[in-house]
Amino acid sequence: MKRTVFFTDSRANKNVTVFDTTLRDGEQTPGISFTLEEKLGIAEQLSGIGVHAIEAGFPASSDAERDIVRAITNLGLSAQVCGLARSLRADVDACIDCGVDMVHVFIPTSDVQREYTIRKTREQVLETTGDIIAYARDHVGRCMFSAMDATRTDWDYLIEVYRVAVDAGATIINVPDTVGVITPTAMKRLIERIDREVNCPIDVHCHNDFGLAVANTIAAVEGGASQVQVTVNGIGERAGNADLAQTVMVLSSIYGIDTGIRTQSLVETSRLVSRYAGMSVPAIQPIVGENAFAHESGIHSHGVITRSDTFEPGIMTPEMVGHRRRLKLGKHAGRHAVKQMLAEVHMEPADEQIDEIVLRVKEIAGRGKRVTDADLYEIAESVMQIAPDEKTLELQDVAIMTGNHAIPTASVRATVDGVEHIFSSVGNGPVDAAVRAILGIIPAPVHLKEFSIEAISGGTDALGHVTIAVEDERGRVFDASASSDDIILASVEAVINAINLVCRTHKLDREE
Numbered sequence: 001m002k003r004t005v006f007f008t009d010s011r012a013n014k015n016v017t018v019f020d021t022t023l024r025d026g027e028q029t030p031g032i033s034f035t036l037e038e039k040l041g042i043a044e045q046l047s048g049i050g051v052h053a054i055e056a057g058f059p060a061s062s063d064a065e066r067d068i069v070r071a072i073t074n075l076g077l078s079a080q081v082c083g084l085a086r087s088l089r090a091d092v093d094a095c096i097d098c099g100v101d102m103v104h105v106f107i108p109t110s111d112v113q114r115e116y117t118i119r120k121t122r123e124q125v126l127e128t129t130g131d132i133i134a135y136a137r138d139h140v141g142r143c144m145f146s147a148m149d150a151t152r153t154d155w156d157y158l159i160e161v162y163r164v165a166v167d168a169g170a171t172i173i174n175v176p177d178t179v180g181v182i183t184p185t186a187m188k189r190l191i192e193r194i195d196r197e198v199n200c201p202i203d204v205h206c207h208n209d210f211g212l213a214v215a216n217t218i219a220a221v222e223g224g225a226s227q228v229q230v231t232v233n234g235i236g237e238r239a240g241n242a243d244l245a246q247t248v249m250v251l252s253s254i255y256g257i258d259t260g261i262r263t264q265s266l267v268e269t270s271r272l273v274s275r276y277a278g279m280s281v282p283a284i285q286p287i288v289g290e291n292a293f294a295h296e297s298g299i300h301s302h303g304v305i306t307r308s309d310t311f312e313p314g315i316m317t318p319e320m321v322g323h324r325r326r327l328k329l330g331k332h333a334g335r336h337a338v339k340q341m342l343a344e345v346h347m348e349p350a351d352e353q354i355d356e357i358v359l360r361v362k363e364i365a366g367r368g369k370r371v372t373d374a375d376l377y378e379i380a381e382s383v384m385q386i387a388p389d390e391k392t393l394e395l396q397d398v399a400i401m402t403g404n405h406a407i408p409t410a411s412v413r414a415t416v417d418g419v420e421h422i423f424s425s426v427g428n429g430p431v432d433a434a435v436r437a438i439l440g441i442i443p444a445p446v447h448l449k450e451f452s453i454e455a456i457s458g459g460t461d462a463l464g465h466v467t468i469a470v471e472d473e474r475g476r477v478f479d480a481s482a483s484s485d486d487i488i489l490a491s492v493e494a495v496i497n498a499i500n501l502v503c504r505t506h507k508l509d510r511e512e
């Protein structure tokens with residue numbers, strides 16, 4: 001596909017390195033606290049996808065944090081490992097004690113933060129900056145200096161602070177937009193000025209209070225920054241930081257800048273952090289969200305079936321980020337999408353049958369109901385007067401044990417093509433145990449992609465509606481749903497419905 005470059009600023013660096021702070025600023029998100037194992041897993045993942053440096057934590061904040069940062073440095077990752085420190089020798093010592101490759105020292109420079117947090121004069125900040133950077137550089141080869149709240153700092157004074165830091169040995173200077181208030185135009189101008197007047201590589205750290213974190217980060221690169229600070233899924237203080245996937249894809253796909261990131265693993269990385277953080281990613285999140293490459297409206301679906309860049313950027317494809325393109329059905333569905341989705345499962349309705357199927361799809365969606373693949377095939381079978389297939393998997397019994405002192409355990413008895421199987425599994429909860437037990441008996445390997453439960457009415461007796469999406473080994477995704485006043489039974493039924501779709505399609509694949 002022809003690559004269209006919308007913008008290339010000749011002043012922008014052609015190589016930009018990525019400094020990830022998911023484990024430090026990301027973990028400052030209220031409610032997020034990663035375990036040691038989770039932090040190690042995230043660090044390995046980030047290093048594996050080519051992140052240049054990882055901010056592993058703030059060692060002075062607790063003994064546990066120090067142990068974690070030390071464990072991350074002991075992994076021997078290819079990414080540099082960095083620890084955060086206030087402008088205090090004890091904080092720097094804590095970082096050095098962990099064996100980090102780089103110490104990141106920060107000091108507030110805006111009048112408001114300087115006066116009300118560290119209670120120092122401008123002169124004292126200059127003096128402390130010089131002393132602490134020199135101290136850090138006596139012990140470690142790399143030292144990043146952050147003028148905290150740089151974007152609300154008087155620019156002349158800011159330049160003075162950076163010069164002191166660089167003269168004392170800072171190897172890179174960071175420009176934090178600590179409370180997310182700068183605009184892209186101003187950010188570009190600020191970075192251009194720092195680049196002209198301070199002789200040091202520039203890194204940028206943007207917060208998302210006004211939703212400008214990624215735009216400001218990109219503007220900083222336009223102005224001459226050579227390193228960007230990001231977090232996976234944009235997690236971080238308040239409204240978070242610049243998002244890793246968005247920043248990297250804008251730089252690489254739109255600007256043609258090499259970040260060294262293996263972008264095919266961006267979705268996988270997002271899912272890992274989302275799971276460990278216990279924070280789901282909105283479906284409409286750019287690049288990694290469930291809907292980032294999904295199409296429901298008829299005109300768009302028709303377009304992408306014919307040629308994907310009609311309604312996708314083209315310069316960024318789902319494959320480039322480890323995602324997949326999906327057609328979805330709903331109120332806005334059209335004939336081309338329905339025809340295509342049925343063709344994928346070997347169903348070929350006549351033109352007037354497609355019209356009828358589309359009508360029924362719109363009618364269901366018009367009632368506010370999500371139309372799953374299972375619904376589509378059921379409608380198609382009815383319109384095409386095809387007798388529903390024998391179900392591969394038939395549930396006989398499910399028994400679940402759970403409690404405050406019991407490990408949730410489920411036993412399932414089911415027939416697969418008439419042959420009885422029994423399987424038991426433990427899980428993180430009763431639903432997880434039941435789903436694992438079912439997955440243990442099925443003939444085809446499938447991977448659970450999506451699981452959602454919603455209460456249809458209020459109250460403790462609400463009807464639970466469960467939607468499940470599973471992916472087969474060819475990457476095809478099938479979704480199905482079920483409702484019951486027992487959410488465990490609704491989950492079991494939804495999984496079985498989805499698996500039966502997969503098995504049915506596999507049988508038809510073999511017959512083709």
Ligand SMILES: CC(=O)SCCNC(=O)CCNC(=O)[C@H](O)C(C)(C)COP(=O)(O)OP(=O)(O)OC[C@H]1O[C@@H](n2cnc3c(N)ncnc32)[C@H](O)[C@@H]1OP(=O)(O)O
Nearest residue numbers: 025028058060061062086087088106107108117118178237
């Ligand atoms: C923008 C950012 O993200 S900065 C990083 C923010 N991250 C964190 O705060 C997470 C980890 N923090 C912690 O665990 C704790 O806040 C600690 C251990 C660092 C400090 O805890 P405490 O000693 O209880 O102090 P507390 O957090 O209440 O207040 C912050 C102290 O740090 C001082 N401080 C803040 N920034 C700096 C700095 N750059 N250099 C020196 N001192 C600083 C403040 O002046 C205040 O000191 P004071 O007690 O003399 O008034």
Ligand SMILES: CC(C)C(=O)C(=O)O
Nearest residue numbers: 106146148176178205
């Ligand atoms: C420590 C600094 C870089 C920071 O997190 C901020 O200013 O937001």
